[in-house]
Amino acid sequence: MAGRILQFLSGLTLLLTICQAAVIEKYFNMTWVMANPDGMQERKVIGVNNTWPLPVLEVNKGDRLIVHVYNGLGDKSTSIHWHGLFQNSTNEMDGPSMQTQCPIVPGASFTYDFTVDQSGTYWYHCHTDLCYPDGYRQMLLVHDDDAWFTNQYKEEFAVTVSDWYHNLVEDITFISLSNPTGAEPIPSNFLFNDSIANTKLSVEPNTTYLLRIVNTGAFVAQYFYIEDHDFTIVEVDGVFTEPQQASLIYVAVAQRYSILFTTKASTSRNYGLVTIADQVLLDGIPDTLSLNQTNWLQYNSSAAFDPVNVTLNVVDENPAFDDYSLVPYDKEPLFANPSKVINLTVSMGILENGKPYAFFNDQTYTKPKVPSLYTALTSGEEATNEAVYGDYTNAFVLDHLDVVEVVLTNNDGGSHPFHYHGHNFQVVSRFPSYGEDFYSLANNVNPQAYDPNNHTAFPKYPMRRDVAVLPPMGNLVIRFVANNPGVWAFHCHIDWHMQQGLAATFIEAPLEMQKRLSVPDDHFAACKAAGMPYAGNAAANTKDILDLSGQNKPARPVPAGFTARGIVALVFSCVAAFAGLAAITWYGMAPLSSSEQVSMVASHLRTSDE
Template identity: 60%
Template sequence: MAFVQGFMIRLTAVLLFVQYCQAKTVSYDFNVTWVNANPDGLHERKVVGINGQWPLPVIEVDKGDRLVVNMYNGLGDTDTSIHWHGMFQNGTNNMDGPSMVTQCPVTPGSSITYNFTVPQNGTYWYHCHTDACYPDGYRQALIVHDNQSYFKDMYDEELTITMSDWYHELIEDIPFIRVENPTGAEPVPDSFLFNDTLNTKIPVEAGKTYLMRLINIGAFVAQYFYITDHTFRIVEIDGVYVDAQEADTLYLSVAQRYSILVTMKNSTAKNYPIVTVADSALLDVILPTLQLNQTNWLEYNSSAEYPQAVMAVDIASDLVPYDDMNLVPNDRMELLPDPDMTIEVDVVMDNLDNGAGYAFFNNISYTRPKVPTLYSVLSSGEYATNAQVYGEYTHPFILEQNQVIEIILNNQDTGSHPFHLHGHNFQVVSRSPPYGSHFYDFADGDPVAYNATENPPSSFPKYPARRDTFVAPPQGNFVIRFVADNPGVWLFHCHVDWHLMQGLALSFIEAPTQIQQSLSLTDSDISICKAADTAYEGNAAANLDDLLDLTGQNKQRPWLPEGFTTRGIVAMVFSCLSALLGMGFITLYGLSDIPSQNQQTVEDEGGGNSET
């Protein structure tokens, strides 16, 4: 046995060495500027382009490659950054990309170089992670090819498919967090795109099998996916290979990815609709002009008809997607042991003193610090293990290296939320209610929190599915686990961009002492911060002299005064506005040059218009 184990260790080392020798550096130069586009044919608008082009380039690398992206911000009026969604960034936490978390924002006229090794495999994407910039078009697929995958000989060609919601206005011009929207109703998209356009025909050959990489790069709306008269086999979710499972319908929240094997029919007599359908349950209002379902096609025969899919609009109750919790990782990683640390958070949507709607984990709405949290770690010395350094409103949790972390999330909102963890994937060990016809069961009742008595760890799957983005059902709950084996500062947040704007995020500061040993601020980091007029040392309040003094930190707005309701404060605000407008008109009237009665009479008599 010892001989066999020794042989396997040496063989693994040889394979890793061979892979390392085959690795290459893939470099891109990105000049990020505004360009014009009209992807749905309904409205031309400016979008974020790269090197004068939009859609953006699909980045393709092989597992083990080094990816180098030199980004220049030529937008002129907007800060930016790039997050490499799903990349673990082992040892390169400073390359993760979220502004004021692991870096300062890149201001117009500034540059940054992202440089990291890609030891993972699978389907990912990249997008802006500064304010709310990626819905303006700054997002695209990142594909990591792997010639060692168990299904590498099971397909003939690869295809990448993105789906997204689309707004006709710049995100900054869409009013959202305001007193006139006290419920926090998300802006409804104007259309839905497929590979950043509509009516796409994908040429295929009869009898071939294709690996289709599916990515929802939208900002808000989940989408269903199916192909008429075809089934497929799921082989990957969020970069994790799974045992092939037959399915006919998928549900992709924003930020989720699937890879599927689709075998074509042997006949070329017909073309078949590829159907994507927006989850209408997420929309507060559905305008008659909004087309929820999109038909694109597998093109077997360019001379044949391209039929439109016929379907019901209320797709949430008509289609039952494959439940991702049933997927088994191909590596057979077992359920992690009992957690060393359990974090229980409630998702709450509520109002603050300005009457607008905000989002909270428990009672905290994430508010960005004055110093990027990673830079606070690097500049706080022995205080780095004290959560107080990072400010109350980044909602920080200190994780010790290699701890098993369990997150229990109770969703008290009537909408679903896709939660994403940076720097890790996680085991999905419990969700209630499940996908399918019961997914919206709790939406009309009272929130149902996780109950360990009714759903004990003994009922968790032996080989839980793993992914980096997972959906919390409306007023339901989920439980996830991961190992804190990747020192860094990592966000955990809802990937609906509107909800992130409202503050639905928290921070993990993982193994801060180890971070200090492996990373340091560079001259480039400092110059980017100086260009952004942003502090790069000290605690969340930019205090370097007293790291436990948070005076001046950025805070969430105060809560509504006790006794005020949302309706009441809206009524009060509009009453005050009406009163101010009325007083203004009266004042203007009083100051106007109105002639006296005697003067008016004289003018009338001298006007020459009297008939007497």
């Protein structure tokens, strides 16, 4: 009898949850808008319904979110990735072009429709080529009355930090012969809530608040602190944590933090919300670029709002909190005994065309002709064969419920924030750690590889998040359970590096996908509008699924024996030679002027006389 009562109560609870869930329906017409967020240069940005910044989306856990997208840009394809949301059973709604969908071309429509079954701080952004640096990004906040810290604050605030470029992405020279080192474009400015140094969060004395922080930038990590205030970390990337005190945090691109802070008793002054760009990531710092900004906790509107005098070595004197030490609130134990180990070495270099690219295991990601999800759904039993996803997509097939370990070795002197779609993951090892040692290996000749037989003890309850930073010339080890059948992107979230090919495709339980997933007709209609196939292998071959003839290919590797400097010199020499030949040919074919004709006749007569 007691068991039946418990079943009844459980069913009633589920029914009440379903009844309380709302349907949030939005209509997004993606349009160009003129904006000048830093007050220094007006430029075109991608807006929604002729408005920018984009709307902040707020939902409750369990709500259904429906977003109807129309591409009214006219000259740019698009998509939306719901960053950090697992999309359980709705992998087709994840958003990365050519992995889970075709791009939404100008004039086409696409509907995203899914249930939000998570809590925390997320964001949404374009995931088609390089488009979110053009302003196509915003916060997505998921409220949950059952969060452990819900009753510990009076009010919440949410802010974004980001880098900003005065030029459209298409007008920035990056993957080019003129940039053989692959130096990332230096931002024109840094924004706070899509503006510069004008945000005031009005607070009361002796009161606790929740502050959500999202780095929606394309490149640069930022340090954050509150002048003369400590705070408590309670969430990272949608994962609630045990309370952890901190005074300075490092927020890489795409990372999120929620913190609790308590105000002071006195209202005699205001206090700075300070952000400092990580200057180590920049190849140069123009005189016009300020790396630090001050916004404010407004205690007293009549008091001064003076910028905090920040020295850029503040992060050396007070190292940032090391997120590796965080403990998830649910205390999920370490995933032991991985059944699948994927080793990925990160490197940067050039290919035979002289342009800079990024590589996993010496292979730069190149888009397939068919979105990889559609390949998985139309390849039958061969969907478990990594070959059908192409030779250049860095594809890895995972068995259902595999415990997967990904070992990242950084053969590059820069750091890389890696994001995995469809999951958060445990960070079980990272070397070096945050703080003063983080950049200690940056100038090493050889990377510090992870040794599975000789490492520090793994945490009992490892920190989980969906973006973790791989240190320069260091290593990072993450683990997750392949419990979400789908095609999931794994990539560096520095958008310039993503464009260079620093990405992989993890195909989880493809035969389970075929049973569970279905793609709406309007998604296939988007492919038709783009003139793209939506069945078959990476080469769009539906007759012979193992025949990859015609698949998209990257430029060829540099021939053996050539150094990077040599191949660049060769390319430039060839360009110069062709330019010289073209000039000679043009000069030779041009009609002679009258003076040149007279001179030629006179020369001919002299030769005849002799």
